[in-house]
Amino acid sequence: MAISEDVVIVGGGLAGAISALSAAKAGVSVRLISHKESTLRHASGLIDVLGYPTEDDPPVVNPFDALDALPDSHPYSVVGEAEIREGLALFDEITGDLYAGDHTDRNALVPTQQGTVKPTARYPRSMATGIGNDRAMLLVGFESLPDFDAPLAADHLEAVGVPFASRGVTVRFPADLRADAKLTRFATALEREETTTALAETIEHHIDDAERVGFPALLGRDDCGSVRSTLESHLGIPVFELPGGPPSLPGLRLADRLFEALDSAGVHLSTGVPVVGHETEGDRISSVLVDRGSHTPQPYHASEFVLATGGLVGKGIDSDRNGVHEPIFDCHVPHPEDRYEWFLGEAFGDHPFARFGVVPDGKLRPVDTQGNLEYENLRAAGSVLGGANIAAEKSGSGISLATGALAGRLAAEAI
Amino acid sequence: MVDAPAVLVIGGGSTGCGIARDLAMRGFDVTLVEKGNLTNGTTGRMHGLLHSGGRYAVSDQASAKECIKENRVLRDIASHCVEMTEGLFIQRPEDSDAYFQEKLQGCRECDIPATVLSAEETKAKEPAVAGDIERSIAVPDGAIDPFRLCVANALSAQRHGARIETHAEVTDVLVEDDTVVGCVVRHDTGPGKRTHRTPGTTEEIRADYVVNATGAWAGQIGDLAGVDIEVRPSKGAMVIMNVRQVDTVINRCRPKGDADIIVPHETTAILGTTDEEVDDPEEYPEEQWEVDLMIEELSELVPILRESRTIRSFWGVRPLYEPPGTGTTDPTDITRDFFLLDHKERDGLAGMTSIVGGKFTTYRMMAERITDHVCEQFGIRADCRTADEPLPGSEDFEVLRDHMEAFGLRSPIGRRSTQRLGSRAEKVLTTDGPNPVLCECEAVTRAEIQDAIDQSGTDLNAVRIRTRASMGNCQGGLCCHRMANELHPEHEEPTVRTALDELYQERWKGQRHALWGEQLSQAMLNHVLHGTTMNRDHDPARQETLDFDAFDTGTDRTRDSNGD
Numbered sequence: 001m002a003i004s005e006d007v008v009i010v011g012g013g014l015a016g017a018i019s020a021l022s023a024a025k026a027g028v029s030v031r032l033i034s035h036k037e038s039t040l041r042h043a044s045g046l047i048d049v050l051g052y053p054t055e056d057d058p059p060v061v062n063p064f065d066a067l068d069a070l071p072d073s074h075p076y077s078v079v080g081e082a083e084i085r086e087g088l089a090l091f092d093e094i095t096g097d098l099y100a101g102d103h104t105d106r107n108a109l110v111p112t113q114q115g116t117v118k119p120t121a122r123y124p125r126s127m128a129t130g131i132g133n134d135r136a137m138l139l140v141g142f143e144s145l146p147d148f149d150a151p152l153a154a155d156h157l158e159a160v161g162v163p164f165a166s167r168g169v170t171v172r173f174p175a176d177l178r179a180d181a182k183l184t185r186f187a188t189a190l191e192r193e194e195t196t197t198a199l200a201e202t203i204e205h206h207i208d209d210a211e212r213v214g215f216p217a218l219l220g221r222d223d224c225g226s227v228r229s230t231l232e233s234h235l236g237i238p239v240f241e242l243p244g245g246p247p248s249l250p251g252l253r254l255a256d257r258l259f260e261a262l263d264s265a266g267v268h269l270s271t272g273v274p275v276v277g278h279e280t281e282g283d284r285i286s287s288v289l290v291d292r293g294s295h296t297p298q299p300y301h302a303s304e305f306v307l308a309t310g311g312l313v314g315k316g317i318d319s320d321r322n323g324v325h326e327p328i329f330d331c332h333v334p335h336p337e338d339r340y341e342w343f344l345g346e347a348f349g350d351h352p353f354a355r356f357g358v359v360p361d362g363k364l365r366p367v368d369t370q371g372n373l374e375y376e377n378l379r380a381a382g383s384v385l386g387g388a389n390i391a392a393e394k395s396g397s398g399i400s401l402a403t404g405a406l407a408g409r410l411a412a413e414a415i
Numbered sequence: 416m417v418d419a420p421a422v423l424v425i426g427g428g429s430t431g432c433g434i435a436r437d438l439a440m441r442g443f444d445v446t447l448v449e450k451g452n453l454t455n456g457t458t459g460r461m462h463g464l465l466h467s468g469g470r471y472a473v474s475d476q477a478s479a480k481e482c483i484k485e486n487r488v489l490r491d492i493a494s495h496c497v498e499m500t501e502g503l504f505i506q507r508p509e510d511s512d513a514y515f516q517e518k519l520q521g522c523r524e525c526d527i528p529a530t531v532l533s534a535e536e537t538k539a540k541e542p543a544v545a546g547d548i549e550r551s552i553a554v555p556d557g558a559i560d561p562f563r564l565c566v567a568n569a570l571s572a573q574r575h576g577a578r579i580e581t582h583a584e585v586t587d588v589l590v591e592d593d594t595v596v597g598c599v600v601r602h603d604t605g606p607g608k609r610t611h612r613t614p615g616t617t618e619e620i621r622a623d624y625v626v627n628a629t630g631a632w633a634g635q636i637g638d639l640a641g642v643d644i645e646v647r648p649s650k651g652a653m654v655i656m657n658v659r660q661v662d663t664v665i666n667r668c669r670p671k672g673d674a675d676i677i678v679p680h681e682t683t684a685i686l687g688t689t690d691e692e693v694d695d696p697e698e699y700p701e702e703q704w705e706v707d708l709m710i711e712e713l714s715e716l717v718p719i720l721r722e723s724r725t726i727r728s729f730w731g732v733r734p735l736y737e738p739p740g741t742g743t744t745d746p747t748d749i750t751r752d753f754f755l756l757d758h759k760e761r762d763g764l765a766g767m768t769s770i771v772g773g774k775f776t777t778y779r780m781m782a783e784r785i786t787d788h789v790c791e792q793f794g795i796r797a798d799c800r801t802a803d804e805p806l807p808g809s810e811d812f813e814v815l816r817d818h819m820e821a822f823g824l825r826s827p828i829g830r831r832s833t834q835r836l837g838s839r840a841e842k843v844l845t846t847d848g849p850n851p852v853l854c855e856c857e858a859v860t861r862a863e864i865q866d867a868i869d870q871s872g873t874d875l876n877a878v879r880i881r882t883r884a885s886m887g888n889c890q891g892g893l894c895c896h897r898m899a900n901e902l903h904p905e906h907e908e909p910t911v912r913t914a915l916d917e918l919y920q921e922r923w924k925g926q927r928h929a930l931w932g933e934q935l936s937q938a939m940l941n942h943v944l945h946g947t948t949m950n951r952d953h954d955p956a957r958q959e960t961l962d963f964d965a966f967d968t969g970t971d972r973t974r975d976s977n978g979d
Binding site for chain 2: 042043044048051052058059061100101103104106107108109112113114115116117118119128129131132133134143144145146147148149151152155156158159160161162163172179180243244245246248311312313315318319320321338339340342343345346347348351353354390391392394396
């Protein structure tokens with residue numbers, strides 16, 4: 001029997017999930033197709049809206065005040081402030097107590113594992129006590145965990161000029177893990193209470209005058225709250241996580257929460273299968289073709305489609321020596337013809353490749369070189385959209401939320 | 416030896432380090448100065464071919480004979496730097512039979528073991544070669560790690576009393592009464608290991624004799640001494656693949672040409688090369704066409720290369736030299752032979768000899784000749800032992816091969832570390848603390864990084880070349896910061912930050928030439944990790960004071976909640 005829905009979403013990251021939830025909320029039937037593990041496992045788990053609209057200026061306090069500084073081609077300029085707020089509201093509704101930051105429009109400066117601080121709009125509640133300026137901080141790292149050097153990060157925070165004291169200590173992890181155990185092993189080990197208690201005992205005498213304690217983001221794979229509360233009740237002061245990765249446990253926890261929400265919203269899920277192409281009828285897409293391992297890819301039919309396959313990292317945008325393309329629908333992706341113009345000489349320059357992506361009209365429908373719609377019933381959301389340097393701006397999650405919420409809603413309205 | 420003549424060697428490439436080792440072993444009081452890292456110039460920018468001599472068997476038989484001789488020596492003294500892959504000269508349908516025969520004949524005349532393989536035998540040995548090839552000649556080519564070799568020579572020289580000074584640039588050559596008596600160097604930081612952010616000093620190093628072993632830069636030292644050395648630098652491009660598409664060295668069996676060799680190297684394969692004369696060994700264009708040429712041409716021998724992932728490209732400069740008056744216009748026609756320029760005989764300037772030209776494979780032989788020459792100046796009779804004494808790391812490597820898994824590491828990691836370290840493995844890998852893998856692509860552990868830091872200070876590029884950390888698929892995206900973390904707490908935070916920025920930028924530089932497909936995706940991932948997650952691109956430590964209180968400072972609700 002042919003699979004058929006009102007709306008098919010291609011891509012299972014933040015943008016895809018929000019699109020699906022937004023469409024499902026409008027009462028239509030939705031299927032989400034995702035291939036690989038979502039790139040959320042690479043992401044910090046922070047929800048950035050906008051930190052640096054311009055390259056050389058300090059971070060903005062209020063991202064909404066800075067939207068005017070963005071070019072017209074930026075996805076935020078396309079969707080507008082109200083949709084950004086809409087996307088955040090949907091996110092807040094889904095994540096509930098998992099996240100904080102919704103009490104204000106202002107960015108928070110979250111301490112990172114590198115010892116920098118980073119402007120962000122929403123943060124996992126496990127990171128919340130790392131924010132705030134009035135309490136001395138102890139950072140704790142582990143000998144066998146090379147990504148995070150706590151004393152170095154503390155020194156870096158001092159160099160940043162944070163208005164609180166920070167100090168770092170490196171201890172041996174109180175469980176027998178292999179020398180190069182993955183982060184998830186640490187997290188799972190801490191879900192045993194005796195390990196968490198042993199950890200508290202290990203660091204007790206390092207506390208001194210510290211008023212809060214920060215760990216790399218590995219305090220439990222799933223059950224982050226109880227690991228923290230066990231530590232807090234032993235140590236008597238708040239405990240928080242610092243973002244890092246990959247793999248990023250806050251990112252994985254968020255992915256889990258999104259999939260729970262998709263489940264309860266009645267979204268049909270097809271995971272672990274790639275979309276390899278599409279079929280058309282006139283100006284419309286009639287189905288996407290899913291490779292399920294058989295000889296011929298299987299068509300998944302729908303009236304409306306949302307492309308949320310990610311950018312260069314997620315392979316929603318692909319390239320070869322001759323050019324840049326969007327592999328599923330072959331939507332137009334503007335890029336310089338000479339590939340030596342795709343990048344700059346400085347590692348952290350404002351690289352053209354960081355802005356590669358499809359071009360949307362006002363309703364997020366990809367357009368071709370002439371500005372004509374690629375397809376009447378295709379919308380795009382998230383990093384597959386071009387026009388933003390999400391790494392430099394710190395805008396990736398906000399764009400996914402704003403464009404995802406709008407694309408899902410418009411797709412449902414079009415049914 | 417109290418009255419040993421003091422010799423200053425300029426240049427920390429393979430030749431300079433080889434000379435320093437030989438001189439030190441023969442009892443000289445040796446100082447070597449290098450303006451960057453060891454291998455900073457040409458040595459660190461070659462494709463790592465250990466020549467069998469086959470490549471020169473038609474065009475330059477003298478060089479071919481030297482190559483096969485030194486090939487055998489290096490297998491003995493530097494076994495942990497060498498992988499005997501074998502090499503194939505492959506004939507395609509459009510390549511001439513006559514040249515194939517000439518090549519075979521040439522190999523035999525030069526005592527290079529050479530076997531003709533049919534197309535089927537060739538494909539059985541190397542399945543990735545094109546289906547339509549005619550046949551091949553198998554020769555004992557190999558792969559050699561130029562970094563490891565160079566560092567081993569420097570270590571050996573140190574063990575024999577030499578002083579090795581990197582990041583020390585010669586700013587003047589001291590001449591008194593038509594005699595060179597030393598040099599002035601500018602230390603990047605202070606003398607000794609490099610420490611970023613430490614202000615530099617200037618030092619006058621007096622010497623009884625100076626050896627200019629700066630290769631393509633020899634002319635610049637000549638200028639400082641007031642003599643004219645006409646080196647003709649010639650650039651060559653190389654492209655690094657993410658895996659070894661081939662396990663043998665693949666050569667095209669035709670007369671000289673661009674893009675005709677693939678060298679399997681550790682986890683990668685290196686495609687080479689071009690040959691274009693340039694004006695300045697430091698400043699020359701690195702061009703897209705060279706990268707494309709390499710992939711297109713070599714795909715004719717190994718078709719899978721057309722679709723394969725490249726991880727970066729780099730360019731090196733050959734220190735070509737020809738005696739005045741030869742008048743060669745095409746750099747590929749310039750001899751690969753080396754020349755001793757005794758500036759007393761040549762220019763009436765005593766106390767200095769330059770060595771120019773030559774090939775990496777014969778670096779030891781060149782070092783022997785120049786050391787013989789220095790011995791003559793002082794009437795010293797001491798035999799050269801560099802062909803007989805193994806380099807540090809290779810002393811009892813055969814025994815170590817049996818103990819590769821002995822360090823509590825997962826076996827592939829233990830094996831890779833042990834191969835890199837050779838007989839130094841036990842000393843380096845024996846550690847009390849946890850020894851996690853810091854670079855997953857190249858399987859490098861903390862102990863190996865720490866050993867490299869002991870050797871080279873805060874210079875993470877020097878750590879990189881000693882260990883291969885950050886040289887794999889991710890090009891440092893996942894490990895640069897881990898390497899930098901290892902500098903702390905011995906070095907302070909700003910120093911660590913500068914060292915990290917320098918390494919990250921160096922890794923970026925070569926990747927730029929491979930930015931499409933998988934590697935562009937990787938570059939964006941690195942950009943997102945270091946930019947978005949770490950906020951290193953807007954590191955607030957570099958900015959003016961932030962008004963922390965203007966930002967969200969959390970709420971009481973979040974302060975007291977443990978809810979999840």
